Amino acid sequence: MVDSHNPPAVGSGEATVAGEERVWRAGGLEPMPIRPLPDAPPSIHLLGPTVFLVALGVGMGESYMWPRLVLVFGPEIRWLFLIGVTLQAVVMLEMARYAMATGESIFSGAARVFKPLMWFFFVTAILVYIWPGHLSAGAAAFEEITGIPWVVTACVALVLVGILFSLASVIYNLLENVLAILIGTLVIGTAIIASIVGSWGDLGSTLGGMFAFGYMPSEMFTEAWFPVIVGSIAFAGPSGMQQMWYTLHLRDSGAGMGAHVPKIRGLRAAKDEEEMPARGFMFDTDNPQEMEKWRGWRKWVTFDAFLLFWGVTMLVTISFTVLAQSAARENPNVKELIEGGDRDAALAAMSDAFAAAGSPVLGSVFFGFIALIGLNATLGLFDSFSRGQADMTYFHVPGARRFRLSHLYAGFLWGVITFGILILLFGPADGPAGVLDILAFLSAFAMGAYCVTLLLVNNKMLPKPIRPKWWSNAIIGFGAVFYLGMLFYSLFRYGVVL
Numbered sequence: 001m002v003d004s005h006n007p008p009a010v011g012s013g014e015a016t017v018a019g020e021e022r023v024w025r026a027g028g029l030e031p032m033p034i035r036p037l038p039d040a041p042p043s044i045h046l047l048g049p050t051v052f053l054v055a056l057g058v059g060m061g062e063s064y065m066w067p068r069l070v071l072v073f074g075p076e077i078r079w080l081f082l083i084g085v086t087l088q089a090v091v092m093l094e095m096a097r098y099a100m101a102t103g104e105s106i107f108s109g110a111a112r113v114f115k116p117l118m119w120f121f122f123v124t125a126i127l128v129y130i131w132p133g134h135l136s137a138g139a140a141a142f143e144e145i146t147g148i149p150w151v152v153t154a155c156v157a158l159v160l161v162g163i164l165f166s167l168a169s170v171i172y173n174l175l176e177n178v179l180a181i182l183i184g185t186l187v188i189g190t191a192i193i194a195s196i197v198g199s200w201g202d203l204g205s206t207l208g209g210m211f212a213f214g215y216m217p218s219e220m221f222t223e224a225w226f227p228v229i230v231g232s233i234a235f236a237g238p239s240g241m242q243q244m245w246y247t248l249h250l251r252d253s254g255a256g257m258g259a260h261v262p263k264i265r266g267l268r269a270a271k272d273e274e275e276m277p278a279r280g281f282m283f284d285t286d287n288p289q290e291m292e293k294w295r296g297w298r299k300w301v302t303f304d305a306f307l308l309f310w311g312v313t314m315l316v317t318i319s320f321t322v323l324a325q326s327a328a329r330e331n332p333n334v335k336e337l338i339e340g341g342d343r344d345a346a347l348a349a350m351s352d353a354f355a356a357a358g359s360p361v362l363g364s365v366f367f368g369f370i371a372l373i374g375l376n377a378t379l380g381l382f383d384s385f386s387r388g389q390a391d392m393t394y395f396h397v398p399g400a401r402r403f404r405l406s407h408l409y410a411g412f413l414w415g416v417i418t419f420g421i422l423i424l425l426f427g428p429a430d431g432p433a434g435v436l437d438i439l440a441f442l443s444a445f446a447m448g449a450y451c452v453t454l455l456l457v458n459n460k461m462l463p464k465p466i467r468p469k470w471w472s473n474a475i476i477g478f479g480a481v482f483y484l485g486m487l488f489y490s491l492f493r494y495g496v497v498l
Contacts, residue, residue: 024282026461027112032102037283038259040296043303049249050304051179053092053238054312065232066317067324067350071334072225073217075209075321080229082210084236085317087482089310090475091243094454094468096301099247100256101294101466104280106247106450107392109457115396117453121241122392124446128240129385132158132420138374141367144351155421157375161382162417166410168266172252175383182376187312190319190369197353198322206321223494230486231444237313240443244450245384248391256297257281264387270406276394278401285465294466320350323366327353386413448484451476 023031069077098109111118135157139150168174209215220229238246251258260281262274283290327349328334334349351366390408393400400408454476458468468476 022284024463026102026282029108029112030279032104032280032282034284035257035260035281037257037290037293037297038254040293040300043296043299049176049246049253049255050092050308051176051183053242053246053309054179054183065228065235067320067327068338069229069232070209070321070324071328071349072338073220075205075325076212076215077229078206078209078317078321079212079215080233081236081317084233085310085313087475087479088237088243089305090472091451091454091479092246092305092309093301094458094472094476095243095247096250096255096305097298097466097468098454098457098462099250099258100297100301101462102280102282103251103257103259103261104247105251105388105391106244106453106457107388108280108395109461110453111392111396112461113453113456117449118392118396120449121244121446122389125241125385125388128443128446129381130416130419132378132424134374134377134381135420136374136424138371138378141370141374144367145364145371151424154424157378158417158420158424161378162414165383165386165413166267169269169272170263171266171383171409172249172263174266175379176253179376179379182372182379183312186369186372186376187316189365190316190323193365193369194319194322197326199326202322202325203318205325206318209321226494227490230490233486234444234447234483236317237309240446241388241450242381242384243447245388248384248387250301252387255301256294257283264390264409265406267406267410270404270410273404273406276401276405278395282463285463291465323350323353326350329353382413382416385416386410444483444487448480448482448487451480451483455480 022034024034025031066078066081095106098104098106102109107118107121110121132154135154136150139154139157142148142153143150164174165171219225250256251261252263254263257280260277262276265273283294285291285294330353331349386409389412390405393408393412394403394405455473459473
């Protein structure tokens with residue numbers, strides 16, 4: 001039997017007794033049986049689990065936080081976005097490494113290292129993601145178009161999301177197709193509008209700002225802006241635990257060893273769910289043919305990371321940066337308004353830039369894009385939260401396997417929907433201001449924590465032939481130092497977090 005704490009190559013010592021099943025031992029949990037690795041699909045593709053990360057990542061960071069920074073500091077500030085989203089792409093690749101090699105989520109990988117580490121993420125998910133913030137922002141934008149009170153729209157949307165997921169036969173398949181359509185609309189639509197309202201000069205300065213390395217005006221290092229900049233870099237792409245949930249979408253897509261694990265079904269089709277294995281699987285890393293297939297899967301996910309995730313996220317934020325520069329011309333006082341504490345000034349200015357390009361109708365189109373972003377994020381977040389909590393409960397709570405994974409998923413889904421409706425109707429939509437500071441802290445803290453978790457899981461729980469390269473470990477280590485270091489520096493230097 002192979003012991004991951006003193007691991008020889010898989011295949012050299014897994015079955016020392018004739019007829020004994022070959023397994024990979026990792027941590028203190030049940031060992032993983034050796035199974036064949038499926039053949040990798042073509043590396044160039046259009047749809048895949050990355051659509052969930054794009055839906056989660058192209059949110060208020062790209063459409064609000066970074067345009068606001070551009071309005072205050074100029075497009076040169078975008079070099080920090082380039083660093084943030086590139087770091088996220090490498091994180092995505094390393095999250096995929098463990099998920100595709102084992103068919104387990106990164107949460108199970110964390111439990112193999114140290115179970116309390118997994119429970120930290122379980123609690124953090126509840127504290128951070130039960131608040132209907134994205135949906136509230138989207139509903140408020142929808143109110144600008146239709147006049148329908150945003151609370152009504154948000155409550156109706158919450159119920160419709162629950163019904164949609166409950167009626168789906170296989171939730172992953174439905175969401176992949178829906179999100180692909182919504183994101184395609186968002187990407188193409190914002191690019192078209194940006195080309196109408198912007199200029200070639202705006203595009204040039206936007207692209208040039210990506211490489212203005214070292215641009216750090218003194219105003220950045222103030223109590224008002226340093227925490228915002230740190231938070232914006234963390235929100236360049238998916239933030240908080242969204243990268244961790246990606247490992248569950250990889251499994252449901254059948255990527256790598258995830259092909260050996262059944263998919264989560266909607267509540268209506270829960271009776272058709274196949275029996276879930278108690279642990280993941282490992283392939284024979286001592287077999288050249290299996291390793292060739294593994295390299296094919298790594299090419300597939302690398303295309304996802306850099307062409308689809310990095311490329312689409314960058315394209316959307318380029319469009320919004322062009323819009324921000326156009327907004328600055330249309331509203332010369334917008335910088336002063338933002339610096340004076342008017343948080344809505346950036347969105348209002350970009351809406352005016354839309355309208356100035358043609359007609360007032362285009363101003364409504366802008367708010368339509370913000371509503372679309374809220375819908376994208378809500379669909380992705382609610383599914384991901386429910387999927388992650390159900391996964392940790394099913395595999396690591398004693399007695400939870402009496403229920404189907406689909407039933408646990410539905411329980412968490414309708415639980416967060418019910419809480420969201422109660423908050424919208426009877427409390428502040430975003431939660432108390434004091435609580436929000438804690439939630440922002442936890443979200444960024446989770447990102448630093450998952451970088452540390454990645455280093456431990458991939459370098460201790462996987463066979464040596466498929467562990468990360470040194471440069472990948474260095475980048476993930478930089479992420480841990482950056483997220484945690486800047487967060488605590490902001491806390492102790494300025495007394496604030498994000």
